[in-house]
Amino acid sequence: MSEELSLVATPHRTILPALPTPQQAYVLIEVLPLVPAPEVEASPVNLCLVLDRSGSMAGAKLRAMKAAAKQVVDRLGPQDWLAVVVFDDASPADLVISSGRMLDQEAARRKIEAVEERGGTHMATGMRLGLEELRRSHHPQLVSAMLLLTDGQTWEDAEDCRDLARQCQDAGIPIHVLGLGVGEEGNWDPKLLEDLAQISGGEWMPVEAPEQVSRAFENTLSAIKGAAATHAQLTMRFVQGVTTRAVWRVTPLISRLDSHSGAMNDIQVFLGDIQHGTGQAILVDLVLPSRAAGVYRLMQADVIYNVPGSGLTDQKTAADLVLSFVEDTTQVGPLNERLMNLVERVIAHKLQTQALDEAAAGDAARATQRLRAAATRLLELGEVEMAQQTSQQAEQLEQTGQLDLAASQKMRYATKRLTETDIHKDKP
CATH class of the missing domain: 2.60.40.3670 (Immunoglobulin-like)
Structure with a gap:
């Protein structure tokens, strides 16, 4: 053993x-x-950055993405493998850095800096090329992972993206997905990003503003290199x-x-x-x-x-x-209080996630009912601010038949974090 x-x-x-x-x-x-x-020392990685270069990334978003990617290069050593793929709506995607050991950091930084925005968003082309690169260098000695960043709705290829996530799971390659911008600043689909992460064994999160991209990349890389x-x-x-x-x-x-x-x-x-x-x-x-x-x-x-x-x-x-x-x-034995508290938090997350899916499908009445049930659970758990936000969205949905996009993107992720305080908590 x-x-x-x-x-x-x-x-x-x-x-x-x-x-x-x-x-x-x-x-x-x-x-x-x-x-x-x-x-323990950080584990060597086989990492592929799959990055959105579509026209909506122009300006601060693109600058922040390139700066974050260059910081990743700075953190990698000769034991690590890196590939960088950028995608728009052209096929195939562009391979900025072919998978290989991180031996020439300055050359890698120059290639990243040369990336320019263009076109629309077709995420599957980037994911497909990224998976090919990761498979080339895949080895049990390395922690293989894909870091995917996008700021928009992918164009008619959502099911292709999900299929590629399944291929990543089969290969043991989790996808960590970042949705850049919220609301009008980033119309990415939170359900799709969540699916890609869950299917592949990774995680996802919203990154609300360009100035937060570097920290998001840094935290994701730390988690990847921290794999036991x-x-x-x-x-x-x-x-x-x-x-x-x-x-x-x-x-x-x-x-x-x-x-x-x-x-x-x-x-x-x-x-x-x-x-x-x-x-x-x-x-x-x-x-x-x-x-x-x-x-x-x-x-x-x-x-x-x-x-x-x-x-x-x-x-x-x-x-x-x-x-x-x-x-x-x-x-009969007593209830395990820690376990049952986790159950209550999962139920709150489940209710809110179901409500968001129902609202997206046009069932405002059922979604409103679930949001109010989720707000009640959150209040009982002591999550007062989150409960208030959920109640406000229930009111808006009932009155207008629609949810605010930015709130929907943030709410789906917020309840995922309800169990963060349980980490390292001693059992009763």
Whole structure:
């Protein structure tokens, strides 16, 4: 068994009532690095910047993007690999820097500075070329990742982008997506950006102004270089009769995860990279079958992953989950307060995300109802400012039938961060 990661499975109750009918349950699975971040060196990376050069990027946006890309070059060393792709609505995209070791930083900076704006936005062409470059240099010793920046709606190729994100997942290459500008300054589709990140195992975020681009690139690169493990795949083997309703990543940020059924009652979930310092926590929403009183093993779980910089591949960490069922309800165990607080935060995020999707689809009445429900949850969680903003958008939607674009872009990301305070929090 590897010494790189630990795997801990915690139920919402350790002792459950023995019922003649199915019952809902939650399990929190935590995948945590065993070596503290300050004691390890940054992992070598295989990075591709896929950057929007369309006409709407002219001026401050383009200058900020090029400055941020050059700062990335400055942070890379000879052990790192870099490619830079720029895209507009032409095909194919332009390869500014072909994937290779970062040996000549000055030449790389000159090539980036020469980029000029033109045309419209066709993101799939950039993603396709970026994936080709990353595959050329892909190696278990390196942390491979794509950093994608755009400020606009991609032109009739959203499904192609999603398909490329699936190819990235298959290759173990997460996509980290940045939407530059909000509202009139950036009309990118938050649902598409979220999908690309979730499918590939990466993350996404809005960058509201050009002056924030360098910090966003810096933080993303730090997260990539801080990977303790890559290409992590979680497999959960449940006993017969257990049904999985949903799987969520809850730390570092909230994301709905795709799960796939394997042999027998196996559920497989792609986790992507596991960062030093934060790890990942996965919330599994289950329905348990009826059970007589007794002690039962509910699940076996394992994570298989690579360790960058070490040559270690297909490492494995495993854990079991055993539960007790009792007929006497007075013996039922207490709720795990930390876990249930995470559940409430996921529900608030889910309600708000569903509302935004319904509003985008034109169902203003249902979206308004969900936004108000989300505002109530947020208020109960002590997120007063976020609750007020959500209530204001519900009022606007009810009165006008539309949401403010900038608010919609920011709201989708804001509730993803509801669990940030849980990182490093001790269990009760």
